[in-house]
Structure formats: structure tokens, C-alpha cells
Amino acid sequence: MSEVARFSRRVLLGTGLAVAMAAGFGGAVLAADPVKLGVSIPAATHGFTGGIVWWANEAKKELEKAHPNLKITVKTASNAPEQANQLQDLVTVTKIDSLVIFPFESAALTQPVVQAKKKNVYVTVVDRGLTDPNAQDAYIAGDNTAFGRIPAEYIAKKYNGKANVVALRGIPTTLDNERWDAFTAVMSKHPDIKILDAKYANWNRDDAFKVTQDFLTRFKDIDVIWAADDDMAIGVLKAIDQAKRTDVKEVFGGAGSKVMVKTILDGSNPLIQADVSYSPKFIYDAIKLTAEARLKGEKLPATHIIPSSLITKENAKEFYFPDSPY
Known part of the structure; x- marks a missing residue:
């Protein structure tokens, strides 16, 4: 079982245990603390980032439906300065407490992320690492x-x-x-x-x-x-x-x-x-894992590398997502 699968199973088991315990106290289910999660990603300027945007919005739609106390705000940027400005807005205006960011550029986004982390925002960085790893709580990338x-x-x-x-x-x-x-x-x-x-x-x-x-x-x-x-x-x-x-x-x-x-x-x-395989779907996985962990008050492993697989005619159906733009 992969680390992602083990982590997701642990989250699901923990959720089930919480529900069961609540049921034992008169049937009142105790809701998790609300989570405001910001997602900061490059705009759909080519095929791969088009896929990133599509999967991010799929995650928002599915996760907000599954978790009423979760609010996800997705922001797309066409360049590094725009992404830095949007990140500041997410922290000061939207008042996010958690962040999943796919940096437009590593160096240019490091300091803005550092500033967000100083505001007690939990940070998951995806794919393009920052120049200062201390600016992040978790890192998720393809292999x-x-x-x-x-x-x-x-x-x-x-x-x-x-x-x-x-x-x-x-x-x-x-x-x-x-x-x-x-x-x-x-x-x-x-x-x-x-x-x-x-x-x-x-x-x-x-x-x-x-x-x-x-x-x-x-x-x-x-x-x-x-x-x-x-x-x-x-x-x-x-x-x-x-x-x-x-x-x-x-x-x-x-x-x-x-x-x-x-x-x-x-x-x-x-x-x-x-x-x-090196699917833009990893942004979906990063958002899902981060949201579910924060809803439980937990943290992700410091680093998680999503495996790449050889795609041939025998297994291609597993990697075909016709609704995705990429």
C-alpha cells in the first residue's frame, strides 16, 4: 500500500472512530473545526497547467461537498508577482489557515510563503520546491x-x-x-x-x-x-x-x-x-490530503513523492481521464 493510500486510510479510519464515539454520546456528531484552505496555482497557459487548474477545481467541488466545514479558495496566476499578490490576499483578506501552493517560480515565491507561514498558515508546497524548505510544512511532488x-x-x-x-x-x-x-x-x-x-x-x-x-x-x-x-x-x-x-x-x-x-x-x-505518468492530478491529491489532515488537526509527512508508472496498452485505461483538459 502506498504512503498516500496508508495516510488516506488512517484519516478515514480516524473519521469513522470519531463518528462512532459521538454516537455513543446521545448520537450528537461532533463537527471538526472549520478549515479555510487556499490553493495558489499557475494559470492554464499550456496543457499541463490547464490540467492543474482543472484538477484543483475538481478537488474544491468534491471536498466542499463532502465536508461542509471546509472552504476552499482557488487562485490562478499568470506570473510570479501576480501569484505573490494573490497569496497576500489569501492570507489577509480571505484569512486562510491552510495553503496548497504550486509555485510559479521557486525563488520569487519563497519569501511570500515565508510570510504566510509566519501568520500560522499551514503550508503544503507542490512540485516546484521553494529555495527555503523551512517555509513549508509538507512537500508533495511527482517522481x-x-x-x-x-x-x-x-x-x-x-x-x-x-x-x-x-x-x-x-x-x-x-x-x-x-x-x-x-x-x-x-x-x-x-x-x-x-x-x-x-x-x-x-x-x-x-x-x-x-x-x-x-x-x-x-x-x-x-x-x-x-x-x-x-x-x-x-x-x-x-x-x-x-x-x-x-x-x-x-x-x-x-x-x-x-x-x-x-x-x-x-x-x-x-x-x-x-x-x-506524471499527472497534474497530484494537485488534487495534495489538496485532498491537506484538507483531510487539517480537518482532523493533523499534519502530513514532511515529504511525499507520488510514484510515476510506465503506461502501456495493458494499463492505459487506468490513466485515461477524458474530462481533463490534459
Whole structure:
């Protein structure tokens, strides 16, 4: 059982025990103290953050319905200064006592979060860590090491340790470094897998299209392209199609977008056979865990990493969320 599952089970068991104890005292159920939870996230400027916004609002809708004494306020920001201003409003105007924040930028949001914590706000930071870990009570993120390791292991196994590979990285960040280091650590064990080149494509379809055009011009024999993001993978596929290249056997993206998962389910593109999960749903999980813990007057573990999984045709249905924008 995962740590998330164990924690959720403990919360549910504790809730059930409280109800049972209250029933023993004349049937009056004792309500938990009210919780005002603020959620601060980037605006839906691209597919992944669109998913973040959608899952955050799903959490608000479902959790407020389940817990009448819970009030969730969701704020979206298009840049770091806007997010910092919204955070101040959440603390001083909305008067939140708990916060789940997906920082737009790590450094720019650290001090505003520190100020919130000084006002006795319980803080859960999601995915993009702050420069000062003391500013948070809990940290929840996807597994970036697994995000890089899983596709590398998949490629090495499927192609029997022999392939020509090019890679598209994201934006120069610690998150991207973790993924790349994990990918290359696996590939270093397979000397017949050649990484011909790797370039940043900024998790952007258009940039990925241009980078892939360059790869296809310079390298006449490519077996696998690791795009490291599903938005980038779409740009990669467009470049391959335009160049009419038939040597590329597979494109491996990342994050489990509904477009890629549906493609795997349907078998509609032979270049897309697998993916790795890194769903924006982790914001839903972070909000749910934080809200339920605070309603019980409890704290979350200091760090929780949500596992990434290999997605193939056999299990793709588990990762398909058709109503999500991502």
C-alpha cells in the first residue's frame, strides 16, 4: 500500500472512530473545526497547467461537498508577482489557515510563503520546491527520477540494448536535471545505445518541432526520440511526418496526457507505444490530503513523492481521464 493510500486510510479510519464515539454520546456528531484552505496555482497557459487548474477545481467541488466545514479558495496566476499578490490576499483578506501552493517560480515565491507561514498558515508546497524548505510544512511532488529512469529502462529492454537515440529536454531546471541524470544513468549501462544529441525544447510543441527538424537533418538513422513531455512529443511527431522519415521507430513522451494515453489505448499511431505518468492530478491529491489532515488537526509527512508508472496498452485505461483538459 502506498504512503498516500496508508495516510488516506488512517484519516478515514480516524473519521469513522470519531463518528462512532459521538454516537455513543446521545448520537450528537461532533463537527471538526472549520478549515479555510487556499490553493495558489499557475494559470492554464499550456496543457499541463490547464490540467492543474482543472484538477484543483475538481478537488474544491468534491471536498466542499463532502465536508461542509471546509472552504476552499482557488487562485490562478499568470506570473510570479501576480501569484505573490494573490497569496497576500489569501492570507489577509480571505484569512486562510491552510495553503496548497504550486509555485510559479521557486525563488520569487519563497519569501511570500515565508510570510504566510509566519501568520500560522499551514503550508503544503507542490512540485516546484521553494529555495527555503523551512517555509513549508509538507512537500508533495511527482517522481522526477522515475520520470527519466522508466523510459530509459523501457527503451533499453525493447531494443535489446542497441539503438540510436536523440532526446528533447525541458527547461534548464533542477527538475529537468533530475530526469536527465536518471535517463543517462540507465543508458550508461548499455554501451550500444548511442545518445546522438540532446537539446532543450522548453516543454513546448513549436520548439520541439524545430529541435526535431534539426535532429532529422543531421542524423540519418534514429531509432527512438525521447521527448520527455507529451506536448513536445506532438511537435516531434509533426516534424517526423513532415520530413517523411521512416527510420524512427518510436517516440516516447511523458506525463500521461489524455491525447497520448488515448493514442496508446487505440493503437492509432505506431510511433506512440508507451508513456510515463506524471499527472497534474497530484494537485488534487495534495489538496485532498491537506484538507483531510487539517480537518482532523493533523499534519502530513514532511515529504511525499507520488510514484510515476510506465503506461502501456495493458494499463492505459487506468490513466485515461477524458474530462481533463490534459
